[in-house]
Amino acid sequence: MSTTSVHKGKEKTSTDSENLLEIKNLKTYYPVKGGFFKRTVGNVKAVDNVSFEIKKGETLGLVGESGCGKSTAGRTILRLLRPTDGKIIFDGKDITKVSGKSLREIRKDMQMVFQDPYASLNPMQMVGDIIAEPIYNFSKKSKAELKNEVMDLLDKVGLPPDAYYKYAHEFSGGQRQRIGIARSLALRPKLIIADEPVSALDVSVQSQVLNLLKDLQKEFDLTFLFIAHDLSVVKHMSDRIGVMYLGNMVEVADKGLLYAEPLHPYTQALISAIPSPDPRIKKERIILKGDVPSPINPPSGCPFHPRCPMAMEECSKTKPVLKEVKPSHRVACHLY
């Protein structure tokens, strides 16, 4: 357990060779246009100051409720979205501002698995072509070589060889997600960002896909950023977990620590809210009041203070920063 710490404020510019990905104070705002001339009248602060790092071979889970900015964070890291501010350091290179050819080169090393296995596959393409496309884009391989490689990938994700000639609609949700995973593996990337890869699937199929992802991680030495809203799924998959609320990272810790001893009141509420699949366990529930506020107009101070059962006066005034309160346990809360 190494204790890499990137303190917000006084950033250590140590490019730890162990870290595959480092995110520093990342901000992604979506402009809100309005009025006759469609001028920018405000910003949706989808990601507002997020910092974390992922070590090689590790899985970082990103959890939070809908609208907390976890998907936007994932897409910004892949540079599918332009960050408003902050730094993305991938494999020792600052990729915040790269564009054109060099961006294309980097994309080879980071791939994405999408949430909706129905919308993320082209219905007009054969599955073989869908999986071959990334390889075709980046290398000059003969048709036979390409086909061999695709067959190999199909086998790796547990699909029969005849899937090559089929179309996406002929598969079930779980199988389609396998196709999506095969496609993301095609270029042997270093980092895979999985954005809610199992939330559209049934429990029995979900467990198949989770097991597959774990196996592939071992086999290909992959690093995962695993985005999900289901805390038990995230716990199963991740080594470390980051909890987001309204565009902010509120807590980052090793999995064991986070579940055994959640420090942030939001994390505590989130964990207590999960219904346990055992009727004998009667949990003490923390029921939060109200809904997540709009990210266009986030509350002053700590974004969580209007719903926080432990809010103090200070919470509405100053925004807490993410700081290390225990070894490998960072939290952004005035209580600590």
Next chain:
Amino acid sequence: MSTKKMLRNEAPLLEVKNLETAFDIEGTDYNAVDNVSFKVKPRQIVGIVGESGCGKSVMSLSIMKLLPKGIGKVKSGEIIFDGINLEKMSESQINKIRGKDVSMIFQEPMTSLNPVFTIGYQLQEVLFNHMKISKQEARQKAIALLKSVGISRPEKLVDEYPHQLSGGMRQRVMIAIAIACQPKLLIADEPTTALDVTVQAQILELLKEIQAVNDMSVILITHDLGVVAEMCDEVIVMYAGKIVERADVDTLFHNPKHPYTTLLLGAIPKMDEQEERLSSIKGIVPSLTNMPKVGCRFAHRCPKAMPECFTVTPVLGDVEQDHEVACLLYETSKPREGVK
């Protein structure tokens, strides 16, 4: 415990007997719900769990007589609610019961509210349909109902439109509409699936509270076993249109008998344990059009399948008192002579 014992001796509020609901696909009938029987007792919360396509929603629509016309129909069976056979009733008779004595909440709180009418209008609509009530009274009642489901500024909200509310608030409004006439039975079809965990916790809490205050029975349809463990007294597990297991909640989670139930329970990642691999069920649920005609419908995915599982259709039988299972591993599930 004592309340549970009381429940056992009471006459059921709802009794579904040998229900078969079929869908017409290109001229052929396919049974989405196949020979399903169960009872719901007064004040009981019954959970129906299963994966997508197992027929749990179709069954609830059959009870409510809300099946899409011309495509889906109840082929046989009886649905007896409070002593009346709903299957024999005309549309207008059903309309008097639906929304009053039996009501339903749906998964999508956005699509089940009408976007062009105010919240108040939609609430009052139910009241006007089932009660003799003046406009003034209806408005007052609507406000009171909104208050009872935990909405903080009901006086303002009655004049707002669904799009102005968040998902959790909309689901609260749906619940308010459903309980407006104090139904005896509430069918909740995946009421929290579209919601975030913290909001889900709020809504489940609310449902429990309302169930206790109004003394109603609830059928809770969900795919989330955690929600079932939290909420229900009794659980029915469905697979491919059939009930595979039925037991009280504690028995089902701690002493499951059907291999499908066991695997399903093993497939959920647990919060308090660390396991490397989850149990998974190979393959997928057979589609409606190529459902096996004879034998157990789970046989081709079942790790314990025996040759006879493919030729003999198991029946639901009591393995223990009040614990029914349909699996040939148990003597009680073997069909009796002469019964097909």
